[in-house]
Amino acid sequence: MIQKERLQKDFDAMARLTGLGEGINRLAFTDADWEGRQYIIDRMTDAGLDVELDGFGNVIGYKVGTNPDLPVVMVGSHTDSVPNGGDYDGVAGVLSAIEVVRSIIDDGFEHDHTIAVVDFMCEESSRFGAATLGSKAMRGKLTLNDLHRLVDKQGISLYDALKERKLHPDDIESMAYNQPVKAFIEMHIEQGKVLEHEQKQIGIVSGIAAPERFYVTICGNADHSGATPMNLRHDALCGASKIILGIEEVTSMQEEPPVVGTVGIAEVVPGAMNVIPGSVKLGVDIRSISKVARDSVVFLIKELIEVIAEKRGLSYTIEPIAQDHPVAMHPAMIREIEEAVKSVGIDYMTMPSGAGHDAMHWTEVAPTGMIFIPCRDGISHNPAEFAAMNDIVVGAEVLENVIKNISLVSNTLD
Numbered sequence: 026m027i028q029k030e031r032l033q034k035d036f037d038a039m040a041r042l043t044g045l046g047e048g049i050n051r052l053a054f055t056d057a058d059w060e061g062r063q064y065i066i067d068r069m070t071d072a073g074l075d076v077e078l079d080g081f082g083n084v085i086g087y088k089v090g091t092n093p094d095l096p097v098v099m100v101g102s103h104t105d106s107v108p109n110g111g112d113y114d115g116v117a118g119v120l121s122a123i124e125v126v127r128s129i130i131d132d133g134f135e136h137d138h139t140i141a142v143v144d145f146m147c148e149e150s151s152r153f154g155a156a157t158l159g160s161k162a163m164r165g166k167l168t169l170n171d172l173h174r175l176v177d178k179q180g181i182s183l184y185d186a187l188k189e190r191k192l193h194p195d196d197i198e199s200m201a202y203n204q205p206v207k208a209f210i211e212m213h214i215e216q217g218k219v220l221e222h223e224q225k226q227i228g229i230v231s232g233i234a235a236p237e238r239f240y241v242t243i244c245g246n247a248d249h250s251g252a253t254p255m256n257l258r259h260d261a262l263c264g265a266s267k268i269i270l271g272i273e274e275v276t277s278m279q280e281e282p283p284v285v286g287t288v289g290i291a292e293v294v295p296g297a298m299n300v301i302p303g304s305v306k307l308g309v310d311i312r313s314i315s316k317v318a319r320d321s322v323v324f325l326i327k328e329l330i331e332v333i334a335e336k337r338g339l340s341y342t343i344e345p346i347a348q349d350h351p352v353a354m355h356p357a358m359i360r361e362i363e364e365a366v367k368s369v370g371i372d373y374m375t376m377p378s379g380a381g382h383d384a385m386h387w388t389e390v391a392p393t394g395m396i397f398i399p400c401r402d403g404i405s406h407n408p409a410e411f412a413a414m415n416d417i418v419v420g421a422e423v424l425e426n427v428i429k430n431i432s433l434v435s436n437t438l439d
């Protein structure tokens with residue numbers, strides 16, 4: 026049985042493992058992140074799991090099945106955070122997965138397939154500008170070049186961050202997870218308001234929207250703000266402002282399936298009151314569960330940038346960061362989760378995920394499913410992020426039912 030007190034204790038402990046600042050600060054590969062990771066390793070070890078650590082730092086705890094030769098049933102999420110993040114994003118999935126395994130052990134439940142609980146490193150893009158990097162490493166999707174190219178605000182490359190943690194960045198191209206996987210499942214807080222609004226305790230995810238991200242650097246002339254008349258200016262920030270509003274307009278026009286677009290970064294150079302902005306670097310994030318809809322919006326945005334730059338005598342460069350693929354969850358996993366929810370006897374709904382998750386990298390490998398639980402006011406990536414322990418317990422119970430059912434060899438997920 027899922028034990029609420031035991032789970033609560035883990036949440037309380039993880040909430041204390043954080044760096045300086047408000048809320049949770051466990052940026053990937055920082056000391057606080059490493060302490061959080063160690064807590065997970067310790068709890069896995071306590072539960073009797075065989076813990077394996079890969080060259081990227083990902084933590085995999087195995088609860089071996091009666092037939093260890095069968096493909097593993099994988100369940101996981103992440104424990105890194107954004108700056109000033111909350112107690113539940115990612116953590117809810119990892120701690121619940123560990124609690125599920127403890128419960129399975131308490132019950133003496135016999136499962137044929139080995140269950141692999143994973144804490145994926147560097148899920149958040151806050152530090153290196155690209156998300157779900159631990160999953161990508163396990164899927165063999167990262168190159169050595171990527172590790173050098175991805176750099177944080179201090180100029181530390183992902184390569185150096187891995188080295189500093191005594192991990193093995195040089196092996197990145199040969200460290201893909203190569204054990205067969207029967208199914209992948211992740212539980213996560215919704216990070217939106219839909220479940221709360223619809224008064225449902227569980228969301229069964231139908232598909233995951235994925236971002237396309239790029240930097241646009243607009244260059245004009247950094248002239249004197251007093252000596253340069255308005256008609257002789259090439260103000261990069263004025264051009265950038267038109268682009269930002271244009272992105273809002275173009276994405277809003279795309280209705281079904283919806284696309285969302287955000288400019289979350291605007292770095293103005295030189296950034297002085299008496300100098301016309303000479304260049305501006307914008308960080309653009311465009312998402313949808315439909316790649317076709319997203320591609321058409323990105324195409325329109327690029328055309329718009331060209332037109333605005335041309336008209337204002339500005340030059341620009343576009344630097345791609347990430348182009349992840351939106352994915353559908355597997356019908357068999359959606360069905361398994363639905364049956365599990367019904368056996369727990371609670372209200373649920375099927376819904377897309379607007380945020381990206383580790384789960385999206387496993388759809389090509391095995392039938393993949395995701396369970397959402399509500400979070401208050403839809404607030405996430407914020408110290409005010411809150412999920413009720415009762416909802417977490419319900420989520421863990423659903424997760425447990427699914428894992429018990431799919432870890433039997435008789436369940437072929439057809």
Ligand SMILES: [Zn+2]
Nearest residue numbers: 103114115148
């Ligand atoms: Zn997350």
